[in-house]
Amino acid sequence: xxxxxxxxxxxxxxxxxxxxxxxxxxxxxxxxxxxxxxxxxxxxxxxxxxxxxxxxxxxxxxxxxxxxxxxxxxxxxxxxxxxxxxxxxxxxxxxxxxxxxxxxxxxxxxxxxxxxxxxxxxxxxxxxxxxxxxxxxxxxxxxxxxxxxxxxxxxxxxxxxxxxxxxxxxxxxxxxxxxxxxxxxxxxxxxxxxxxxxxxxxxxxxxxxxxxxxxxxxxxxxxxxxxxxxxxxxxxxxxxxxxx
Numbered sequence: 374x375x376x377x378x379x380x381x382x383x384x385x386x387x388x389x390x391x392x393x394x395x396x397x398x399x400x401x402x403x404x405x406x407x408x409x410x411x412x413x414x415x416x417x418x419x420x421x422x423x424x425x426x427x428x429x430x431x432x433x434x435x436x437x438x439x440x441x442x443x444x445x446x447x448x449x450x451x452x453x454x455x456x457x458x459x460x461x462x463x464x465x466x467x468x469x470x471x472x473x474x475x476x477x478x479x480x481x482x483x484x485x486x487x488x489x490x491x492x493x494x495x496x497x498x499x500x501x502x503x504x505x506x507x508x509x510x511x512x513x514x515x516x517x518x519x520x521x522x523x524x525x526x527x528x529x530x531x532x533x534x535x536x537x538x539x540x541x542x543x544x545x546x547x548x549x550x551x552x553x554x555x556x557x558x559x560x561x562x563x564x565x566x567x568x569x570x571x572x573x574x575x576x577x578x579x580x581x582x583x584x585x586x587x588x589x590x591x592x593x594x595x596x597x598x599x600x601x602x603x604x605x606x607x608x609x610x611x612x613x614x615x616x617x
Contacts, residue, residue, distance in 0.1 A: 399564070399615055400558070400615065400616040401564055401613050401614060401615055401616060402549050402552060402553055402560075402613070402614050402616055403611065403612070403613040403614075404545050404548045404549045404552065404611070404612060404614075405545065405548075405569065405609055405610070405611050405612075406541040406542055406543070406544035406545025406546070406548065406609065406610045406611075406612060407541055407544055407607060407608070407609045408537040408538070408540035408541040408544060408607065408608045408609075409605065409606070409607045410533075410537060410605075410606050410607075411603050411604070411605055411606075412527065412533070412603065412604050412605075412606050413601060413602075413603050413604075414494070414525035414526055414527060414601040414602075414604070415494065415527060415528050416490065416491065416492055416494070416525070416526050416527065416528040417490075417491040417494050417497045417523060417524070417525050417526075417598075417601070418488055418489065418490060418491070418523070418524045418525075418526060419488075419489045419491055419497065419500060419501070419504070419521065419522070419523055420461065420486060420487065420488050420489075420521065420522045420523075420524070421444050421486070421487045421489065421504060421509070421520070421521055422484065422485070422486045422487075422520055422521075423437060423440040423441055423444060423484070423485055423487075423509055424437065424440075424482060424483065424484040424485075425437040425440065425482075425483050425484075426468060426479065426480045426481065426482050426483075427480045427481065428478070428479075428480040428481070429480075429481075430465070430481040430483075433465075433480060433481045433482070433483045434465070434483050436483075437483035437484070437485065440507075440508075440509050441485060443507045443508065443509060444487060444504070444507070444509070445458075446507075447500070447503045447504055447507055448489060448500075450503065451491075451496060451499065451500045451503065452493075452496070453489055453490075453491065453500075457489060457490040457491075457492075458487055458488070458489050458490075459487065459488045459490075460485065460486070460487060460488075461486040461487065461488050462484075462485070462486045463484070463485040463486075464482075464483075464484055464485075465481060465482070465483050465484075466481070466482055467480075467481055467482070468480060468481070468482045492528065494525070494598075494601060497523060497598035498598035501521060501523070501598055504520075504521050505520075505521065523598065523599055525601040525602070533606070534608070537606065537607075537608040538568065538608055538610060540608070541569075541608045541609055541610040542566070542610055542612060545610055545611075545612040546560070546612070546614075549612065549614050553614075553616055558616040558617065559616070559617045560614045560615075560616065560617070561614060561615035561616055561617040562614070562615055563612060563613070563614055563615075564613040564614060564615050565612070565613040566610060566611070566612050566613075567610065567611045567612075568608075568609075568610050569608075569609035569610055569611055
């Protein structure tokens with residue numbers, strides 16, 4: 374009986390030690406990793422707005438469609454496929470003027486805004502020159518809104534984001550390894566990873582342009598486009614490692 378009791382006590386002590394080992398606090402180290410890059414945009418978006426106003430809706434629609442055909446012709450000559458042209462908005466609405474508390478009917482406004490994706494940035498200057506010389510600002514289009522605007526972006530931002538997150542994780546690992554070594558420890562497995570600032574692309578605001586006369590001196594010079602510039606992009610992650 375004493376032998377059985379002693380065996381039970383020993384088993385109980387062993388179990389207590391095992392449970393204590395299971396609940397021993399895990400030593401960890403938490404660091405933040407960062408990645409920074411200077412990025413030059415590799416894609417341009419050219420927005421074009423056409424509009425026509427006339428007291429007769431049929432006439433306004435015909436003038437609008439004629440300008441739209443000019444835009445498509447310019448795009449085709451620049452090697453831009455129809456799939457690269459997206460309609461941002463298209464609407465028809467009556468327009469009024471107000472004076473001395475009196476509303477007067479001006480006509481029907483037919484308007485469309487298009488976005489062209491230009492994969493070759495060096496061709497933007499020539500495209501702008503053709504658009505500004507196409508006669509899109511005839512008649513009432515000049516009083517509507519910006520005729521042409523340019524914005525620069527990254528063609529494949531997801532790939533860049535993924536690359537920068539990987540860089541940030543490597544940066545976190547190197548930092549954690551140095552800190553652990555300084556404390557006489559070594560890194561174990563990853564305990565947790567949290568993404569911080571995802572890379573954001575904040576490019577200059579679109580540059581608005583108005584049409585110019587084909588005889589203007591500026592039209593005689595070589596086509597020039599607003600420069601895409603360079604942007605600082607960063608990403609960050611927070612990583613927790615176990616310490617061995």
